[in-house]
Amino acid sequence: MMTGELILVGLIVIGLIGRSPIIATAACVLLAVKLLHLSRFLPSIERRGLELGLLFLTLSVLVPFASGKVQMKELIAAFNTWPGWLALIGGAVAAYMNAKGLDLLKLDPQMVVGLVIGSIFGIIFLRGIPVGPLMAAGITAILYKLFKLMSGG
Structure with missing residues (x-):
């Protein structure tokens, strides 16, 4: 077995142990792609996977609007209460952080390794939940900028 396959098997095991079915499933899919000799699709998966x-x-977040679970009064209430305003601000900050994370991942795709290992660490030892590499990359981008600022670089 080659190094790539071994790493994927390791990620499957870590994903299962760390209660992260998304990591385990993603590694399984990629391992299947490799073992079925479909590696020609890997560049497309890499290029378009994040977008998909x-x-x-986004589809899952918008379902309550499409299904009618969120009515106009709830939408208006978001602008009339402190919790609503805090949620709007939180959403805007999260979107900004995700954009910074995406920029960072585009500059240094190898950073995903650290993000995955850090996420697994957080899941296992901090009882966290996996939210994906984009938010983790956004936080990393902000920490990176703070580190550069504090170190004078």
């Missing part, structure tokens, strides 16, 4: 993931995430 964001599309499905």
Whole structure:
């Protein structure tokens, strides 16, 4: 077995132990792609995978609007209460951080390794939940800028 496959098997095991089915499933899919000699699709998955993931995430978030679970009064209430305003601000800050994370991942795709290992660490030892590499990259981008600022670089 080659190094790539061994790493994927390791990620499957870590994902299972760390209660992260998304990591385990993603590693399984990629391992299947490799073992079925479909590696020609890996560049497309790499290039478009994040966009597809964001599309499905956005779809799942918008379902309450499409299904009618969120009515106009709830939408208006978001602008009339402190919790509503805090949620709007939180959403805007999260979107900004995700954009910075995406920029960072584009500059240094190898950073994903650290993000995955850090996420697994957080899941296992801090009882966290996996939110994906984009938010982790956004936080990393902000920490990186703070570190550069504090170190004078």
